Amino acid sequence: MATDLHTLTAPTFVRALTSLSKILDKARAFATETGMPEQELLRARLIEDMGNLVSQIQRVSDSAKGCMVRLGEVENVVMEDNETTFDDLQARIQKTIDFVNTVPAEAINGREDASVVLKFPNGEFTFTGRDYVLGFVLPNFYFHVTTAYDILRMKGVPIGKRDYLGGI
Numbered sequence: 421m422a423t424d425l426h427t428l429t430a431p432t433f434v435r436a437l438t439s440l441s442k443i444l445d446k447a448r449a450f451a452t453e454t455g456m457p458e459q460e461l462l463r464a465r466l467i468e469d470m471g472n473l474v475s476q477i478q479r480v481s482d483s484a485k486g487c488m489v490r491l492g493e494v495e496n497v498v499m500e501d502n503e504t505t506f507d508d509l510q511a512r513i514q515k516t517i518d519f520v521n522t523v524p525a526e527a528i529n530g531r532e533d534a535s536v537v538l539k540f541p542n543g544e545f546t547f548t549g550r551d552y553v554l555g556f557v558l559p560n561f562y563f564h565v566t567t568a569y570d571i572l573r574m575k576g577v578p579i580g581k582r583d584y585l586g587g588i
Contacts (some may be wrong), residue, residue, distance in 0.1 A: 423550050424525075428553055430528075431520050434485075435586055436480070437520075439512050439586030440569075441510060442583065446572075446579055466567060466570060473568055476565075476567045479560075480516075483557060484520055485516060486496060487561075489529070490552070491528045491536070492523040497515065534548065569584050
């Protein structure tokens, strides 16, 4: 039985990215209302060896884009990781959503058994398309979405589970 990889990825990415965008709007409003410098939120991290909020948003974007590129065998949209403001992050999120929406279902579906190779400085990992989505992409994507959410909660931004889940 085939796995509908497009349904598992594209709508999932768009929904979470849309929720993240709304959460960032609340974070900006919180900074304005409390007088907190926006950079305090943007540079915040859960612990010293983890990326800050900006980095988490960049990794969310990269996870979604990378999945579509690897499975759909489409040209990547380069994003330079130079975001420094809420406006920059919102633009990156929108650009990511726009890109995800350009990849047709037929480019991804049927690639459950295709070989996907990830190269890292410490080695290479080979997955089937299905295992790549279910065992790497989705967990990694949600790790960074959750970490961004947690950073903002830690800083006092009034967001909750409904904000995270979005559309409910």
